[in-house]
Amino acid sequence: xxxxxxxxxxxxxxxxxxxxxxxxxxxxxxxxxxxxxxxxxxxxxxxxxxxxxxxxxxxxxxxxxxxxxxxxxxxxxxxxxxxxxxxxxxxxxxxxxxxxxxxxxxxxxxxxxxxxxxxxxxxxxxxxxx
Numbered sequence: 001x002x003x004x005x006x007x008x009x010x011x012x013x014x015x016x017x018x019x020x021x022x023x024x025x026x027x028x029x030x031x032x033x034x035x036x037x038x039x040x041x042x043x044x045x046x047x048x049x050x051x052x053x054x055x056x057x058x059x060x061x062x063x064x065x066x067x068x069x070x071x072x073x074x075x076x077x078x079x080x081x082x083x084x085x086x087x088x089x090x091x092x093x094x095x096x097x098x099x100x101x102x103x104x105x106x107x108x109x110x111x112x113x114x115x116x117x118x119x120x121x122x123x124x125x126x127x128x129x130x
Contacts (some may be wrong), residue, residue, distance in 0.1 A: 003045065005037035005054065005097060006030070007090075009066060016081070016116060023079070023119020034090060034114050037097050040105040053101040057093070064089040068116055077122030080115035090114035 013032040020027045066086030074080050083090065091112065098106045 001043060001045075002039050002041045003037075003050075004035060004039040006033040006035050007093075008033045011068075016118065019118050023121065024117055025120055026117070032116050034116060036090070036094050036114075037102060037105070038107045038110060040107075042105070045101070049101050053099075054097070057096045060096075061089075061093060066090075071118075072113075072115070073121065074113070074115075078120050079118040080113070081118055082113060082115045087114055 008031060011032070016032050017027075020032065064086055066089075067084050068081045069084045070082045072080050072082055091114070094112045094114070
């Protein structure tokens with residue numbers, strides 16, 4: 001099974017979704033979101049312990065302001081919208097989720113950068129599979 005933890009902000013995403021529909025190959029699979037825990041594959045996780053862990057972390061989160069205003073082209077040729085406000089809070093949530101039950105699944109090889117994907121702009125004949 002493959003797991004990930006995402007956050008769907010309560011925003012008006014009509015403009016974002018128009019761009020994603022045209023340029024994001026994964027648009028049909030998932031709406032606009034911020035990935036908090038990168039996808040990981042396992043058959044040995046205890047879902048009840050995972051649920052308790054997530055609930056414990058998320059109950060402590062106070063609402064915070066987020067402004068997604070910066071455009072960046074990521075290393076993997078994906079155009080992303082990053083926060084100018086709220087990055088610190090997303091970083092903290094990310095770090096807290098990767099404790100206890102999720103500690104072994106931390107992807108230290110991927111920099112955590114909270115973002116909303118807008119689209120893939122790499123070459124279609126490249127060796128990278130979006």
